Amino acid sequence: MDKICPVVPLPLDEVVLADLMEDAKDFAFSHGLVFKLRKVLPYDYSVTFIPFALLPSPWPKDQYDMVCQLQKDINLIYYRVSNNFDFLKKSLQQICEFDEWTRRLWQIYERTYESQKDVLSLCIMRSDYMVGHDGLAKQIEVNTISAGFGGVSPIMLAQHKYIMSKLHLHNFRRALPENAGTRVALGLAQAWEAYGNREAVICFVVEDVVYNTYDQRQKELALTEKYGIDTHLIVRKKNSDLLRVCVKDGKLFLDNIEIAVVYMRTWYDPSQINSEELWRIRELIEKSRAIKCPNIAWHLSGSKKIQQELARPGVLERFCDDVEQVRRVRSVFAGLYVLEEAKTLEMVLADPERFVLKPQREGGGHNIYGRDIVPFLKSLPAPRRHEFIAMDIIEPVSCKNYLVNRDKITFTEVANELGIFGYVLGDFRRIVHNEANCGWIFRAKDAKSTEGGIAAGYGHLDSPSLV
Amino acid sequence: MDKICPVVPLPLDEVVLADLMEDAKDFAFSHGLVFKLRKVLPYDYSVTFIPFALLPSPWPKDQYDMVCQLQKDINLIYYRVSNNFDFLKKSLQQICEFDEWTRRLWQIYERTYESQKDVLSLCIMRSDYMVGHDGLAKQIEVNTISAGFGGVSPIMLAQHKYIMSKLHLHNFRRALPENAGTRVALGLAQAWEAYGNREAVICFVVEDVVYNTYDQRQKELALTEKYGIDTHLIVRKKNSDLLRVCVKDGKLFLDNIEIAVVYMRTWYDPSQINSEELWRIRELIEKSRAIKCPNIAWHLSGSKKIQQELARPGVLERFCDDVEQVRRVRSVFAGLYVLEEAKTLEMVLADPERFVLKPQREGGGHNIYGRDIVPFLKSLPAPRRHEFIAMDIIEPVSCKNYLVNRDKITFTEVANELGIFGYVLGDFRRIVHNEANCGWIFRAKDAKSTEGGIAAGYGHLDSPSLV
16 A cells, blocks of 8 residues: 545645635634744744645544554653663763763753652653555654644644535545644643642743744643633743743742743754753753653653664563553554664665664754765764664655645645654652543655655645544 | 723833733734735735734723614614615715715616515624713714624634733723624524525625635634534635626526625725626626625615714604614714705814714725815815715723734824624515624724724724723
8 A cells, every 4th residue: 555545536626726725724824723934924923824735634544543542652651761760871871972962961860860759740742653555653753842733733623624614525524533632731730730839830931933833822722721720820931031040949930930830842952052051051940849841851761762772672671561562562663773783784775765864853854864874874973873873764655635835735645644642740650640642743745755844844734534 | 081091000011011912912823813914925825913902991881881782773773774765865866976986886776676675685784983082982983884803803802811811810801891793694694594595605705805804704614613504605706706696587696506695895995896897797696686795775874974864853763763762872973964064064164173074985094184174175176075974073082002013012092993793684674683792893093093994004903991
């Protein structure tokens, strides 16, 4: 299976298409399916719609059900990884030697580890999958910091239901699974509740310039409208504002306001951290009793290196409850390889089209594919090979759809990636909440493109029509 | 009383203000409080927020209650006017001689009048008021075609509630009256139901380039989500699309689809009608059995001339049920004068600052104020004086507020105008629905400005905090 039939016969009649396009864009603008676009539009007073697939794309129902059910296992495993000092140390040791970013995070972790054992932390996670030609879902990566687009994806679903209704195809609406995407906000509310001071605030730490701000706003709104947190208890701060934090009796304060929960929507990329002072502040925050989302242990657990270590024979067993759980989780692992082993390096160089090289870091857009791998690896000094892992490339199934981006509509073969949201609230000893029913993000990209980032203009929001 | 206290002590602290501004703009973008801005932004893929007052502005509660209750009377009176051929003829006769626009509408009315007696029509109305220094609300005008901003005003209210919560001022939320602004869509749904063909559609006739499209979209959504009209039964067409309509057995068809309701969101300004063919089509539509919102009788009843005729001694009595109703309605009438009478012309020229000159037409932005009146009237040929009416200018009460427009925030004294929505569905013999509980639009403008149009950049959406 390399192609799936689209949900309606395509191409659409031109007049129908033109009307649907206008309907879809207007729906997006009426419902906040938007982001900032600084390069072209005035940042202060304009937005553009988030690029989207005009029609929902088909995805295998059995694989959707399977990865949804799997999220509880993924949550549990990453919780256990994040609390296993020795495993993290052994896995990341070599990377720390060469990669300053990981090393500095590690140093904070090492210095604050003991003090944080009894402090709750929250991780909002997203596990991403693609379906290969064999019809099976494979895990692409696990995001443990700043996992985005859960706030706006339910709006994308509503838009697709609306578009299906416009086409008078009500039956197709049934194939679209519900999306509890703002449910991760419940994790923030539960963390706030657990912190135990009803005057303390939830602090969203955002990038200096935020493009995807309306995704975060949907979570703020869910906190208020669904989960009972008063609006004035939700604050948004930039890194530069955090320079004013201080810790008294273990409690974290910003401008004399106590912070219960620090929700990091930045700090996932080194470019966001431009001063020694910020590193000092990050450590101060980490050392405090405030509930971090995520703390540094969770953050480090999201490294590609951890994903690769878990895929080694015998490793997953250490973090699972039983063989059945191991079997379930392993079934979604693609082949993952360290490049420092001569055998795997040879394998990758011999057949580069089978692989993708991924750096340790979150954030996307830095992968190396196929033919680019050989010259890249040859130019890379041997000690720096630790910075990358090799992964079997997934040849995704694809189907025809319309991709809508600004004033451009492209009728093309698209490939999809499904991300499942979940969260864990817990401390060193126990999990307080392991919540897997937190919705999804479904993305479409031109099947010919290797890149799929939405903000970068390659990815498009989509919804799965389960087949 | 010429000033009212703002709802919170002003000015706000600068840091608080900066945060509130960002919160308010993001709320607007997250909820579709937006419109198109073609001159600066790319029409196809961007929107800007609709200018707004950052805080709700105070308005007298007794006057708010009074004008809300009055809407049923206004609906009734304008229904009776629209069905009184002789009164319309007598009132508009002189205007028709000099004003081509009114004359052509009149001609269609005259030719189709008999055929339309048994055909239902819908009028979505908006009656606008300002409160003068005496603390009393006076009617500014009655709009009987394309009355806008009812769709987005409830979002403005939600935004103000959110801003009040951000300021931790929950008590102030109670002073903000609910807004059933999308309830006018119920009128469209009832008209569709009354038409009696479940396959026929509701056709929104929109301008060739629509700026305020998201206001209309809110009504479409209300039709589907609240009033049970299937999405595929709602279509949007431009005047140029209407050139394809035809009538068979009295039924109106566009591309073989039967139209139950024609909802005009254009045709209120002569500049929108650029061909003889469109006039022919307008007459064809008027002659059909489709339910027009509004039909031409309603359209003509919205002329300023009718407002002025109703204000003449003894006229209102002909359209009211009892003296109490006359008293209620007359209490909101400002002085309205015809300029063809030597006595009133003299009065206006002698003390121009007391008056505003208004042309017959809808759409706003064409009024002449104060000192500009004398040279204007002197240059106007005597026969053309019919085209204008003079109205007592209302010196509105004002209060301090922040007006937010694109990247500009102005801290200034603002004046407010309240519009009350209602609708009537009926034919020549009877009213089927007289619905007055259809919400409001509240606008703020710089108190020094004579113009208040939102699309023109002078007006700002606002909500009344009742005091």
